[in-house]
Amino acid sequence: MRLIFAKDYEDMSCEAAKIVSGQLYLKPQSVLGLATGSTPIGLYDRLVQVHQTVGLDFSGVTTFNLDEYVGLSSENPESYHYFMKEHLFSRVNLRPDHCFVPNGMAEDLEEEGRRYDALIEQAGGIDLQVLGIGRNAHIGFNEPDIKFEAMTHKVRLDDETIRANARFFAREEDVPRYAISMGIRNIMLARRVLLLASGPEKAEAVYAAACGNVSPKAPASILQLHRDATIIADAAAAARLPEAWREHRSYHF
Numbered sequence: 001m002r003l004i005f006a007k008d009y010e011d012m013s014c015e016a017a018k019i020v021s022g023q024l025y026l027k028p029q030s031v032l033g034l035a036t037g038s039t040p041i042g043l044y045d046r047l048v049q050v051h052q053t054v055g056l057d058f059s060g061v062t063t064f065n066l067d068e069y070v071g072l073s074s075e076n077p078e079s080y081h082y083f084m085k086e087h088l089f090s091r092v093n094l095r096p097d098h099c100f101v102p103n104g105m106a107e108d109l110e111e112e113g114r115r116y117d118a119l120i121e122q123a124g125g126i127d128l129q130v131l132g133i134g135r136n137a138h139i140g141f142n143e144p145d146i147k148f149e150a151m152t153h154k155v156r157l158d159d160e161t162i163r164a165n166a167r168f169f170a171r172e173e174d175v176p177r178y179a180i181s182m183g184i185r186n187i188m189l190a191r192r193v194l195l196l197a198s199g200p201e202k203a204e205a206v207y208a209a210a211c212g213n214v215s216p217k218a219p220a221s222i223l224q225l226h227r228d229a230t231i232i233a234d235a236a237a238a239a240r241l242p243e244a245w246r247e248h249r250s251y252h253f
């Protein structure tokens with residue numbers, strides 16, 4: 001695992017944009033795994049900037065988002081599909097038919113999970129998976145006690161996640177209780193993983209991901225076993241990591 005210690009949210013987003021842009025320059029037909037939430041917004045803004053200023057080309061890129069709320073259509077402003085259109089898809093030259101998000105409106109969510117996994121496989125697998133991290137160390141919507149072998153499936157959101165995500169909805173009661181999410185196995189199958197974390201409320205989760213026991217109680221801890229995982233944490237999110245590590249800009253172990 002590699003850790004990059006960023007000063008703040010801006011610095012974290014810049015470092016992440018360098019890694020994602022580098023991936024696309026090396027392999028213009030890359031398959032990206034993408035996340036929603038507050039954390040990657042700065043990354044998406046910077047990718048749009050690189051696209052506009054030096055022509056970073058997304059025309060050959062395929063994207064797969066991690067998750068979607070059950071019961072929200074892509075036209076619903078609170079859906080993750082809508083979020084992606086607003087923050088990235090409509091702002092760069094991605095082909096709309098190359099941008100995939102699980103369908104939270106599918107009647108049979110088990111079948112939708114299988115369909116989504118098959119699409120990822122047909123695209124050749126994910127080259128670079130971008131992740132945020134929940135306060136409880138969830139990745140995607142793989143909440144504590146998830147089965148590490150899970151592929152895309154229906155999940156029940158933790159009460160803590162519902163409370164944390166209520167900020168995107170008019171009322172906490174409006175937050176869907178279920179989502180469809182790539183599983184830990186999908187994430188582990190990605191060739192590279194890039195996890196971003198910002199803010200003091202993520203410090204415990206980052207500690208669990210990088211230093212804790214590998215356990216389904218802290219889903220992100222599985223990344224310690226990934227062959228090419230990088231965490232970019234800003235100072236507040238990295239605060240619980242050993243000081244000897246934080247003296248460096250980047251640290252491998």
Ligand code: F6R
Binds near residue numbers: 036040067131140141
């Ligand atoms: C979103 C996702 C989640 C978020 C996590 C952190 O697609 O899969 O795991 O990355 O809940 O969310 P923010 O960035 O809003 O703190």
